[in-house]
Amino acid sequence: MSPIAELSLAELAALRSSVEARYDAFRAQGLKLDMTRGKPASDQLDLANAMIALPGNGDYLSASGEDTRNYGNLQGLAEARALFAPVLGAPPEQIVVGDNSSLALMHDCIVYALLKGVPGSQRPWSKEQTPAFICPTPGYDRHFAILEDFGIRMLPVAMTDHGPDMDAVEKLAADPAVKGMWCVPKYSNPTGEIYSDETVARLAAMPTAAPDFRLFWDNAYCLHHLTERRNEIANILEECGRACHPDRAFVFASTSKMTFAGAGLAFFASSPANVRWYLARAGKRTIGPDKLNQLRHVRFLRDLAGLERHMDAHRALLAPKFVAVTDALQRHLGGSGTARWSAPEGGYFISVEVIEGTAKRVVDLAKAAGVALTPAGATWPYGEDPHDSNLRLAPTVPALADVRAASECIALCILLAAIEAQTALRASAA
Amino acid sequence: MSPIAELSLAELAALRSSVEARYDAFRAQGLKLDMTRGKPASDQLDLANAMIALPGNGDYLSASGEDTRNYGNLQGLAEARALFAPVLGAPPEQIVVGDNSSLALMHDCIVYALLKGVPGSQRPWSKEQTPAFICPTPGYDRHFAILEDFGIRMLPVAMTDHGPDMDAVEKLAADPAVKGMWCVPKYSNPTGEIYSDETVARLAAMPTAAPDFRLFWDNAYCLHHLTERRNEIANILEECGRACHPDRAFVFASTSKMTFAGAGLAFFASSPANVRWYLARAGKRTIGPDKLNQLRHVRFLRDLAGLERHMDAHRALLAPKFVAVTDALQRHLGGSGTARWSAPEGGYFISVEVIEGTAKRVVDLAKAAGVALTPAGATWPYGEDPHDSNLRLAPTVPALADVRAASECIALCILLAAIEAQTALRASAA
Numbered sequence: 098m099s100p101i102a103e104l105s106l107a108e109l110a111a112l113r114s115s116v117e118a119r120y121d122a123f124r125a126q127g128l129k130l131d132m133t134r135g136k137p138a139s140d141q142l143d144l145a146n147a148m149i150a151l152p153g154n155g156d157y158l159s160a161s162g163e164d165t166r167n168y169g170n171l172q173g174l175a176e177a178r179a180l181f182a183p184v185l186g187a188p189p190e191q192i193v194v195g196d197n198s199s200l201a202l203m204h205d206c207i208v209y210a211l212l213k214g215v216p217g218s219q220r221p222w223s224k225e226q227t228p229a230f231i232c233p234t235p236g237y238d239r240h241f242a243i244l245e246d247f248g249i250r251m252l253p254v255a256m257t258d259h260g261p262d263m264d265a266v267e268k269l270a271a272d273p274a275v276k277g278m279w280c281v282p283k284y285s286n287p288t289g290e291i292y293s294d295e296t297v298a299r300l301a302a303m304p305t306a307a308p309d310f311r312l313f314w315d316n317a318y319c320l321h322h323l324t325e326r327r328n329e330i331a332n333i334l335e336e337c338g339r340a341c342h343p344d345r346a347f348v349f350a351s352t353s354k355m356t357f358a359g360a361g362l363a364f365f366a367s368s369p370a371n372v373r374w375y376l377a378r379a380g381k382r383t384i385g386p387d388k389l390n391q392l393r394h395v396r397f398l399r400d401l402a403g404l405e406r407h408m409d410a411h412r413a414l415l416a417p418k419f420v421a422v423t424d425a426l427q428r429h430l431g432g433s434g435t436a437r438w439s440a441p442e443g444g445y446f447i448s449v450e451v452i453e454g455t456a457k458r459v460v461d462l463a464k465a466a467g468v469a470l471t472p473a474g475a476t477w478p479y480g481e482d483p484h485d486s487n488l489r490l491a492p493t494v495p496a497l498a499d500v501r502a503a504s505e506c507i508a509l510c511i512l513l514a515a516i517e518a519q520t521a522l523r524a525s526a527a
Numbered sequence: 528m529s530p531i532a533e534l535s536l537a538e539l540a541a542l543r544s545s546v547e548a549r550y551d552a553f554r555a556q557g558l559k560l561d562m563t564r565g566k567p568a569s570d571q572l573d574l575a576n577a578m579i580a581l582p583g584n585g586d587y588l589s590a591s592g593e594d595t596r597n598y599g600n601l602q603g604l605a606e607a608r609a610l611f612a613p614v615l616g617a618p619p620e621q622i623v624v625g626d627n628s629s630l631a632l633m634h635d636c637i638v639y640a641l642l643k644g645v646p647g648s649q650r651p652w653s654k655e656q657t658p659a660f661i662c663p664t665p666g667y668d669r670h671f672a673i674l675e676d677f678g679i680r681m682l683p684v685a686m687t688d689h690g691p692d693m694d695a696v697e698k699l700a701a702d703p704a705v706k707g708m709w710c711v712p713k714y715s716n717p718t719g720e721i722y723s724d725e726t727v728a729r730l731a732a733m734p735t736a737a738p739d740f741r742l743f744w745d746n747a748y749c750l751h752h753l754t755e756r757r758n759e760i761a762n763i764l765e766e767c768g769r770a771c772h773p774d775r776a777f778v779f780a781s782t783s784k785m786t787f788a789g790a791g792l793a794f795f796a797s798s799p800a801n802v803r804w805y806l807a808r809a810g811k812r813t814i815g816p817d818k819l820n821q822l823r824h825v826r827f828l829r830d831l832a833g834l835e836r837h838m839d840a841h842r843a844l845l846a847p848k849f850v851a852v853t854d855a856l857q858r859h860l861g862g863s864g865t866a867r868w869s870a871p872e873g874g875y876f877i878s879v880e881v882i883e884g885t886a887k888r889v890v891d892l893a894k895a896a897g898v899a900l901t902p903a904g905a906t907w908p909y910g911e912d913p914h915d916s917n918l919r920l921a922p923t924v925p926a927l928a929d930v931r932a933a934s935e936c937i938a939l940c941i942l943l944a945a946i947e948a949q950t951a952l953r954a955s956a957a
Contacts, residue, residue, distance in 0.1 A: 136597055136598045136599075137597065139594060139596075139597070142587075142594065142596040142597060145596075146584070146585065146587075147584075149582055149583060149584060149585070149586065149587060149596075149819070150580045150581075150583050150584050151580075152579055153579060153580050154576070154577075154579060154580050155576070155579070156579065157572075157576075157579055164569060164572065165789065165790075166569075166572040166575075166579075166787040166788065166789060166790060167566055167567065167569070167572060167787070167788045167789055168566045168783070168788040168789050169566075169789065170789075196626050196627065196817065197626065197813075197816070197817045198812070198813040198814065200812065200813055200814065201812050201813045204811060204812040204813075205812075208638050208642065211642060212638065212641060212642070212653070212677060213676075223642070223653060239811075239814075242811055243811050243812075246643075246811045247642060353598070357596040357597070357819060358596065358597045358598040358814075359595065359596060359597055359598050359599065359600075359814075359815055359816070359817060359818050359819065360595075360596060360817045360818070360819040360820065381634060381669075381672055381673050381676045382628070382630065382631045382634040382635075382673075383627075383628040383630055383631045383634075384628065384630065384669075384788075384789075385789055386627070386789070387626065387627045387789060387790045387817070387820070388789050388790070389579070389787060389789065389790040390790065390817070390820070
């Protein structure tokens with residue numbers, strides 16, 4: 098297709114008629130498809146079905162003979178920490194295993210920082226004038242929602258192909274009010290970037306005016322590859338140590354998208370001082386995590402090789418869905434100049450940049466045709482995309498055939514919204 | 528035995544020799560017994576062993592067809608809420624099922640109140656000058672630890688046979704800085720009282736200067752009877768509604784001491800406005816609880832009758848241990864005027880009031896004889912008992928024979944410490 102900006106008025110009108118006809122055909126089908134939810138499909142959950150009857154009758158003692166049914170062990174089972182140590186890039190003694198939600202661990206770290214401060218804080222963050230976070234954007238709406246809820250200012254920085262725009266990040270970090278930064282360093286949510294080694298090193302080494310600045314390193318997609326390439330990123334804890342900022346990074350991960358989304362394990366890994374801090378705080382909140390679920394995971398996954406085999410099985414289910422989306426976008430929009438999209442090598446999302454000012458229109462058009470999309474703006478702080486141009490597609494839940502149909506429809510909506518905008522532009526120029 | 532205060536000096540010296548001899552005999556045995564931990568023994572945990580293989584292969588759909596393996600359902604499974612509705616005294620729609628720790632729910636309610644306020648708050652509690660809580664004392668050390676950690680002042684009030692001293696409570700509640708109150712209304716921790724209907728009604732009806740005052744109603748031992756009498760207390764949510772204070776009570780409970788202490792379910796029950804508030808806050812923290820564990824509990828306990836049968840089995844294991852303690856105390860201390868103790872009809876503790884100024888000495892003596900007791904003072908705010916007189920005994924974990932031996936030893940330690948104090952008193956008077 099030629100760029101629509103180069104079409105004559107007559108060509109544009111003809112294209113519009115043709116696209117509208119195809120769009121109407123979709124509408125007539127009465128589709129009911131949902132591309133909003135970044136969660137596993139039920140065939141992915143089936144991969145872990147053996148866990149439902151685990152650990153199994155009479156099996157409740159840990160390797161050290163601890164009764165996992167009872168209270169205690171705030172830090173989590175040693176064997177669960179050992180199993181995930183290579184994934185988290187931290188020794189087992191610097192890992193805490195929590196319950197089913199890494200988001201909860203992040204939330205609690207922010208709450209504890211607000212009410213008590215972190216190691217190195219001069220005062221609790223809630224006593225600072227106007228604490229702020231650096232937010233690579235587009236980003237994860239639930240990260241932003243926590244900050245918004247607690248009145249922490251959000252400072253967006255753009256993403257590049259190798260992570261956040263580090264010049265902008267370093268400039269912002271020079272402000273003492275800037276206390277932290279969200280990072281999804283591998284297969285970023287939603288744009289799919291992998292932080293380069295240089296980006297990781299700069300994040301670890303950069304001067305920060307706040308002595309208690311923290312990287313909230315949400316390695317949510319650490320093993321969630323979509324190709325045969327198991328991409329690795331630099332070890333942030335090691336980099337921070339090397340740069341003499343040993344306490345800078347809070348590392349988070351979970352098995353939510355490995356085993357069961359609602360019944361997985363969440364992890365916190367950090368420096369010895371941060372782990373002591375976290376445990377001291379969490380020890381006021383609970384007597385310990387669900388260790389029986391930790392044992393269940395250890396029995397099922399066994400070791401790193403078992404975990405990687407399990408993630409390969411996820412990939413086999415997911416990769417075709419992502420290809421279906423990018424194929425449809427390419428087929429309908431390639432060369433039209435109406436969209437750019439990510440082709441992620443991992444993670445749960447495809448991010449699409451459409452013509453400025455048309456993202457909301459695309460979502461409305463898709464909705465009218467029976468395809469639910471994440472609200473435009475959701476990937477921006479406060480839910481407001483100043484360019485109204487970013488869309489987040491989540492192809493994991495629908496069946497492959499449905500992903501295909503939805504992607505065709507979405508591509509047409511993007512094209513139609515772009516043609517409408519182009520038509521209006523020509524009219525206003527005339 | 529005669530009251531030791533009435534003994535002659537010679538009689539006192541003779542008693543001391545005899546008690547010391549018996550104490551030394553205990554020391555010589557090299558006991559290693561632990562009466563500190565308010566947690567279930569492993570034979571109690573065995574009662575729920577069938578849960579370890581539940582819900583079982585292929586069983587993961589809720590009654591409504593929801594996939595419990597996946598994300599979502601912040602409020603918890605409808606069938607889990609229905610099962611515990613009669614226990615909590617709230618309709619299922621006013622119940623939230625959390626993960627394994629009701630302490631965590633209480634902690635989070637305080638955190639949310641500090642950072643955001645509760646329904647009716649004029650500002651977050653952290654913006655108040657000096658927020659304070661009414662603390663019936665002796666009380667639960669982990670309740671107090673949360674308040675201490677966040678700098679919330681603790682105002683002790685005495686316990687009576689039918690709950691906290693309500694005249695004192697009503698007086699304190701007239702101060703607008705007083706934002707809440709801890710209550711363990713049935714089988715109070717550690718003193719075992721059951722709040723009378725009048726106490727509950729007064730708590731619900733009393734004027735409070737703070738418009739956002741909250742009763743933290745920790746019904747931890749709701750079904751944890753030690754006799755055949757299933758004691759009931761008045762329904763605090765209904766009483767608050769009747770008194771036109773519908774939002775006054777946050778009700779908490781858990782299955783930690785029903786199924787597995789580390790892998791149970793926790794519950795929050797309250798007014799519709801409070802439940803909406805809680806869910807709005809918790810929804811920033813997590814996408815949902817471990818619903819598979821909720822299904823596991825529903826499959827195992829089935830219904831209220833199943834739950835009550837299960838608690839009867841706990842009682843059969845626990846009641847003899849409590850009797851062993853009170854028997855030993857009565858046998859060694861009855862009539863001596865050296866101690867008063869609770870004979871609770873439920874719960875996990877026996878509370879002992881010893882001669883003022885001797886509780887720490889008793890703990891030291893017991894430790895030297897190989898019996899670990901909870902540190903004296905633990906049941907008071909800030910861990911400081913101004914009378915140094917309260918001891919908390921936790922007889923659930925050791926085997927019955929060990930409880931017997933430990934109780935004998937503790938009784939002797941109490942007696943010995945009292946004789947020492949009486950001897951010193953006579954010497955100083957002389």
